[in-house]
Amino acid sequence: FVTFDHGQRITSHLGATEEEVDLCIIGGGISGLSAAITAASTKRNASITLLESSSNIGGRVRSDYTSDGYILDRGFAVFIEEYPMSQVLLDYNALGLRQFLPGARVKLCNDAKLAAVSDPLRRRRDIWKAVSSPVGSFNDKLRLAPLFYTVVTKSIEELFDMDEVDTLSCLRGYGFSEEFIQSFFAPFLEGIYLTPLDKQSSRMFHFVFKMFTLGSASLPKGGMQTVANQLGDKARSLGVDICCDASVCSIQQKDGKFAVDINKASGTAKRRAKSVVMATNERVANQLLSSFIETTTAPPLTQRTVACLYYAFPSPDPLLEPILILNGEGSTKRNARNHPINNVCFPSVVQSSYAPNGHELCSVSVLEKALSEYNGDYEALDIDVRKQLASWFPEHASNILDTSIWVQKEIYVIEDAQPIHFNEENCANVNGGRDCTIFRGEQLPDGMYVCGDYMATSTLNGALESGVNAGNAAAKHLNK
Numbered sequence: 001f002v003t004f005d006h007g008q009r010i011t012s013h014l015g016a017t018e019e020e021v022d023l024c025i026i027g028g029g030i031s032g033l034s035a036a037i038t039a040a041s042t043k044r045n046a047s048i049t050l051l052e053s054s055s056n057i058g059g060r061v062r063s064d065y066t067s068d069g070y071i072l073d074r075g076f077a078v079f080i081e082e083y084p085m086s087q088v089l090l091d092y093n094a095l096g097l098r099q100f101l102p103g104a105r106v107k108l109c110n111d112a113k114l115a116a117v118s119d120p121l122r123r124r125r126d127i128w129k130a131v132s133s134p135v136g137s138f139n140d141k142l143r144l145a146p147l148f149y150t151v152v153t154k155s156i157e158e159l160f161d162m163d164e165v166d167t168l169s170c171l172r173g174y175g176f177s178e179e180f181i182q183s184f185f186a187p188f189l190e191g192i193y194l195t196p197l198d199k200q201s202s203r204m205f206h207f208v209f210k211m212f213t214l215g216s217a218s219l220p221k222g223g224m225q226t227v228a229n230q231l232g233d234k235a236r237s238l239g240v241d242i243c244c245d246a247s248v249c250s251i252q253q254k255d256g257k258f259a260v261d262i263n264k265a266s267g268t269a270k271r272r273a274k275s276v277v278m279a280t281n282e283r284v285a286n287q288l289l290s291s292f293i294e295t296t297t298a299p300p301l302t303q304r305t306v307a308c309l310y311y312a313f314p315s316p317d318p319l320l321e322p323i324l325i326l327n328g329e330g331s332t333k334r335n336a337r338n339h340p341i342n343n344v345c346f347p348s349v350v351q352s353s354y355a356p357n358g359h360e361l362c363s364v365s366v367l368e369k370a371l372s373e374y375n376g377d378y379e380a381l382d383i384d385v386r387k388q389l390a391s392w393f394p395e396h397a398s399n400i401l402d403t404s405i406w407v408q409k410e411i412y413v414i415e416d417a418q419p420i421h422f423n424e425e426n427c428a429n430v431n432g433g434r435d436c437t438i439f440r441g442e443q444l445p446d447g448m449y450v451c452g453d454y455m456a457t458s459t460l461n462g463a464l465e466s467g468v469n470a471g472n473a474a475a476k477h478l479n480k
């Protein structure tokens, strides 16, 4: 069993000498990479170093490639094609994206089959399926119309300008039944934002619902890692020096410059930089910025944990459609002891490169509430996941329960997976990102900037946006 905390292994090619650079970016996740690209393309010829503590770039967007041919994203994630900033910064063709079908399949409590939730706006031919689906009453389906109208007719900015309430209240406000909320919206949105509906922001709900209504969710041919790799390649082509296995342990201000101390496998290194972009998560930023700000004013944002269990097995898949499967069995049979599953996907049906020929891959997401019930007993979790899956796919039950046929490839437990985006000070619910010169309400020194999803929205789009803001600000500082 593996727990990833975004990197502590340190082996570096950095020289031990103290080198002078224009800009030092700390953190090689999506926000740091987007800051690097932005600064390097705005301020040509600037010397820019990006320091990443783990063995590869990507941060929370990482994949492992097993020797027997599986791609395991570190936690189930989808590429949302409609994100405005992804459209600006990424080459979709080169990612070789394969799309999920719109909608979802839902395991309802008293139904042996997986029910379909269709999206007739994206697939007109599914209109009858949508009307006749057992997920939600006729009234619920009528209530979808004003929701679709809102997200389609309003711009992202307008959606973020709407009054903010928690998502559960927002859904009740649209008039959806509790049954529909629990069987569809709860597993869908909690699978995205990893937190209960009453702790999610209605702005983030409208935003993501717009993204899913207007565009596809997909998987890249080479796994989610290739999203980060593409950004890394772009940054390198603009002259950015990317150093992995380089963990920044302190930053001080000396003689008008920033002195950055780095730990690496072979010892230590230093950089002196005119400007610094902090692109770690909020918790690490809080530690590294402690000499520049009063860090005691408010506790860091709540971060959510999620687990992902991967199983490999011989073809065929229990479900041949490339679609997300939600646990709609209700609150007692979701995210609970004995019923830990929130959502399931067969990535190899969406993108065949995720498994070798003749084999398939299943990913199961388990949220924090269920994880806490197992208290680190991943063997028990595995058994319960298999039992629950076997009950969903009875024709495959004996294979699913047989550990030599459905082979567990990995369990990822990802701490600090996402910052909270509702009802906490400075939470991650700001479209376009907040002021990158201010960290947790405090002004940073001239030349120092922060980015990360917590500075915008807790999404890949937010990480990209916040990186662009910090990269632009750093380039402007270097021009002074």
Ligand SMILES: Cc1cc2nc3c(=O)[nH]c(=O)nc-3n(C[C@H](O)[C@H](O)[C@H](O)COP(=O)(O)OP(=O)(O)OC[C@H]3O[C@@H](n4cnc5c(N)ncnc54)[C@H](O)[C@@H]3O)c2cc1C
Binding pocket: 006, 007, 026, 027, 028, 029, 030, 031, 032, 051, 052, 053, 054, 057, 058, 059, 060, 061, 074, 075, 076, 077, 078, 079, 080, 246, 247, 248, 249, 279, 280, 281, 284, 306, 414, 416, 417, 418, 451, 452, 453, 454, 457, 458, 459, 460, 461, 463
């Ligand atoms: C399992 C999972 C699924 C997700 N699914 C989706 C999804 O489907 N859609 C979506 O929009 N979003 C999704 N997200 C959220 C999205 O991945 C994140 O919002 C985004 O990747 C955050 O990027 P970041 O650059 O802000 O932070 P990070 O990715 O955390 O990057 C920070 C980087 O800083 C490095 N670092 C830390 N300390 C140091 C140090 N001292 N020195 C040097 N480097 C350091 C870390 O190793 C890391 O690489 C998901 C997240 C997870 C965990």
